[in-house]
Amino acid sequence: MMNYLTALELRPLYAVLVSLIASGLIYVLGEHIRPNAREGITLTAAVLKIIIVYSMIPAVLAGTEIRLELFSIVKGVSFAFNVDAAGMVFACVASTLWILTSIYSIGYMRGHGEQNQTGYYAAFAMCLCAATGLCFAANLITFFIFFEVLTVATYPLVVHYRDAEGTMSGRKYLAYTLISGQIFFAGIVIVYAVTGTMEFTPGGFIKPDMMPMPWMLLVFFMMVGAGMVKAGVMPLHSWLPAAMVAPTPVSALLHAVAVVKAGAFCTLRVVLYVFGPEAAKACKGAEILAWMAVFTIIVSSFIAMRKYNLKARLAFSTVGQLSYIVLGICILTPYSTAGALYHIVAHAFMKITLFMAAGAIFVTTHKKDIREMVGIGRRMPYTMIAFTAASIGIAGFPFFVGFVSKANIIMGAVAMGKPVFVATLIASALLALTYLMPVVLVAFKKNVDNPEFEKYGEAAPAMLVPLIITAVISIILGVFPNAGLHLFDLAVMAGNQIFMPYM
Amino acid sequence: MTANIPVLVILLPLCSALPCLALTKVNRHLGNAVVKIACLGSFVLSVIQLTEVVKNGPIHYAIGNYAVPYGIELVIDSLNAVLLVAFSLIGILTLIFAGNFGDRKRPMMIAAANAEIALLITGLLGMTSTGDVFNLYVFLEITSLSAYCLISLGGSRGVVSAYRYMLVGTIAATFYLLGIGILYGATGTLNMGDMAKILNEGGHDNAMLVAMCFLIPAFGIKMALFPFHGWQPSAYAHAEPGSRPLITGVMGKVPALAMFRFFFCIYGTDFRFVRLSLILLGVFSVIGMLYGSIMAMGQSDIRKILAYSSVAQIGYISLGFAIGTPISLAGAFLHMLGHAFMKGGLFFCTGAIRYKYGTADIDNFGRIYKKMPLTCGLLVIASLSMIGIPPTVGFFSKWYLALGAAGRHEWIYIAVLVISSLLNAVYFFKLIEKVFIRQSAGLKERWKSEEFELPVSIILPVVVCFLAILGLGLFNVRIIDILLMTLEGVGL
């Protein structure tokens, strides 16, 4: 069938290009134009991207996938985009949060008088370009290209401060991601050599009889490994807390939007679109991965309790929350898959609120340690209320967005008859409360008016407004999961597509 | 005119090299201008030739119209047509670039270097195009002699390196001559096509094996393939700075092409010992890839880092030969093209930094990206390509190599490709770290800043290499299709 290209058919490409061009423009012009003009480029690109991405939602909801084959990238495989429900969920999150983090970054970077802002904004835009690209990638090689671009583009953000600590974290980050990326590459080669295809197919294209089982398991972990590293599944998580040395908006980006979610999304694509439930179950890969996720959820919560640096605590919380997504994927039911996808949304909004709040506190008071934040809630009430809302959401209380996703994952676990997973999920909600509530309690401690904080007020509006918006969104989405963008419908749709052949 | 393109591509640089010195006596710019114009002409002609070959198939050109098995023949198939374009492009870029180096008060020295570069280009293009084994020897010696001279122009260490290279290189050339002597004794012909026909009739296995024993070290030395690479790091590092991109980018590749011709075109895969020789080649490549990278990690002089990295990268190319399927051979040739631009590009960067700050020690590179953003941009892209990060060409050549290995179930080769990429990552990210993160060493600029951070004649090659690395990566399928026109059916 001849597929004529029209301007609208090219939308996935525009969505990727808009950030790429923004990144290039910022890098080349950044030092020669005024900061306002430079940030103008970022914001314009972010707005354009949101418009492009949102405009594709109706078509995807109607069940048509926007497919775009550009040119052959390697012999026999094209550089192709395919906008499906799962990719759309991640793309919506990434593009929505880009604009909020950009506004927040402007406030933070200026408030904090940071160096190297040009490189920062350029790398940031590049990350978003890569994230969008891997949402829409139609096959493994396109996916891998964007995956590696994301790896490299994040590096300058991690080493942003150019100091010894940053350099070490950068090395650690590179060691983890490059090694896993190269092994992923080898896995892709083997899969292509065995199956002759690389197209993501809901329900997978590897049949259980294509490879002998132990080899299949090896290839499964070669490919999932890259996702596990980026998603911080233990024992491959240690780059994530180390990357905390970066500026807070970067942490927000790393931990809530682009990088870790790209890891979770990679796991999703590999487990459910390459291997498929049948092969993943047959080679035991899914089950092993699920147990690793369970381990991560519990252990990371305990580690988080012992961290008194607010950002480090949030980092370990991220490690745990990302494993929810991995667990949801590995339970291999439509419910849990929808829950896992929706948790990408839920966790993004909640965690970014938490990080933005932490950053706001840091810029205003230069405090990192939780124990020094006594009474700060009275000085920065809106920030801390947003923080509280997001904390409760992380714990998965009803009427908060975290509830929707966790409930679905639990439903999947019940359907599969896995009581341990159910118990883990419920226990971890309580654990999340135990490490996030103390922050809130300390901040709002009664009858203590810390004189140290008297001169401080709320952070600048550029920082305050985004974090209030994300907090509000996370409550709205908790009550009406489909509000606005129909993200929950998209997640359910993706789950049904994958498990259609098995029902 | 158009019928004579194959020979003109080679003759133009040759004919310009000789009068260069004489013309420089007349006017200091005239000689260099003539050389540049001739090499540019050679590049343009090779592009025309490539389009011809893609349209109408291989060109067979008999020099002087002597009938083919007796006279010398140039054979331009799609494979070497592509390589000729890339090599002549790097040649002309190097000439443009080289004008900035050398003592400006001694125009004759600069002219001599330019003439040598033109001779080197002649030799390299000749080796690439020829279809005659003895003619290959002659061009090999033209290449080598001009390379000895260029390396010796690089100061006192350069002289010693050049002398050592000359001794080893002569052993290689002698072995090559001996190898073709044995084959000539067995077949009575020197034409590659003819020789292949006679050898494939069978019955020459012993002669072929003995010849192979001489040819592998001969090409191994010229390619700087492990374990024959001993001469290479110091020769690459101390060569005349202007000519380094050509020496490092192209000089190791052309003998690799010759090796391919002997292994796959002349010997063919019916040769009784073919698997054995391929395994041997595979072992050399694998060890070379690991050894080169490990040695490169220990260096702090960027030229040494890049030289050792070449040992590793040549391993990729010969690994493609060792796997021996059409797709892996295509990968090897894509890597040949890509690496010519990567390594050439990295040496353009090194030269640019040296031109501006007079240092090649990476410990002094702190934050030079602020002063030289374009150069550092290429440095990063070329480094990423060396590691094999998409969408640069290095990733795609690795892809085809790995795919070929998977097709032959050579899983170890895939593992080695992965490990080697990671080792590359170690020292290239060390370099990137120095350039972007380390505190500035407070270097003083030797020349005051010009418009594009450097003179146009330095920035032009940098930009071209930058575009070539990305372009070859994104549009690799076009190149692979052209390469496969020849490679389809060759190999295992």
Add this chain to the structure above:
Amino acid sequence: MMTTIDAFLAAKGIYLLTLLLLSLGVAGVIVCNNYMKKLICMNVMQVAVIFFFLCLGQKDPGTIPVAMNEAVKAAEYINPLPHGLMLTAIVVSLGTTGVGLSLLLRIKEKYGTIEEDDLLKKQAQQARRDKKRRELHHPGDDE
């Protein structure tokens, strides 16, 4: 028994001699300490190959390949091609030797020695000097 060896030597013995000469040359290039001797050995090596080619072209009842007035059958000429090839090889060898000698002169001029041991010592000294100079914050103008 002896006769087979004799026959072999009679037919191919000359190749053994060229092989011996080649091995001597290669060994000399590798083993000698003096660069001049290395160069001489290099020449020995090249001459061995020239012999090899000439032997290839030789045949017993053969005459020099020059067209003469009286009719000589083509089969009676020895093969002229190896001679032609070796003419080229000799020129190449001459060129290489020339380059080698001029490089030797330069080495002698710069280091004052052409013994490999001494040269390596001097180079190591030079490297130490360079390093010291770099430590004193005078980066630049290395070769």
